[in-house]
Amino acid sequence: MSAPRLLVVAGPTASGKTELAVQLCEALGGEVVSADSQQVYRGFDIGTAKPDAVERARAPHHLISILDPRAERMDAARFAERAEAAIAELAGRDKVPIVAGGTGLYLRALLHGVMDAPGRDPAFRATLRARAERDGWPALHAELARTDPETAQAIGRNDRVRIERALELHFASGKTASELRRAHRFAPLRHPFFGVWLFPGREVLAQRIAARARAMFASGLVEETQALLAAGLEQAPPMSSIGYVQARAVLAGTMTREQAIEDLVRQTRLYAKRQMTWFKKEPGLRRIEPPHGDALRQLIDEARAFLQG
16 A cells, blocks of 8 residues: 655744645645644643644644653654554545644654664763763854754754754764765655645744744743643753743743743744755755745645645
């Protein structure tokens, strides 16, 4: 039996992925399979910008709020496994799987499989962390930039997880993370797919990011964070993500709400830039503006023709 055909809607944060995915579901009889590394955790709702009740009523969403943040962790391999199960279930009900999200690594794992790369090296990681304790993660990011500028450009200066993994891959394989990714990017496809990534333009995206940041705080991001901390979730993966970092700073008194919003906007724009760098290089994804009117109807027609093969 051939692998189910997929529609893929990718793009940077606040670009309109959820709305387009829902519109495609409504037009084509589909359901959304979320490809977001933080929305999988229960309780982390406002700061991860989960689809709201109206959006989820319009189209069922899978792989949202499925993990206990106290005891479970998501990674690319586990995501691909869970996504495949959801896709198979949808295909069994003659529903169109519409994979939507901004975590590029998860999308690649689903479409091409998990990258063949060396495993973790605890001794090397311990050495890196000791150096980071002494010199800071930005110093290790600068080291990564000298050996693998492509990877360094795509991740933040304080992104401990990705800096650590990139340096570890180079140490263990003798190849840079970007070299390994390029080889993996052209691995055989596991699913035929029709894919787009959204870019509404820099000014519009910046406006959307700013509006979302203010909406998060107005909707209770600080209060949500306070409740999650009170529940003992300080070490949960999303707590180190953009949004919760700023809310925690407000609670700690190191930022005012306005400063936190400004920092959230700034950090989100940097993150969106890194996301776009990834999607520009992803084979099979076509950049489009969020479609409306005739453009949306044309996109739906193209997607329908692809699904009919």
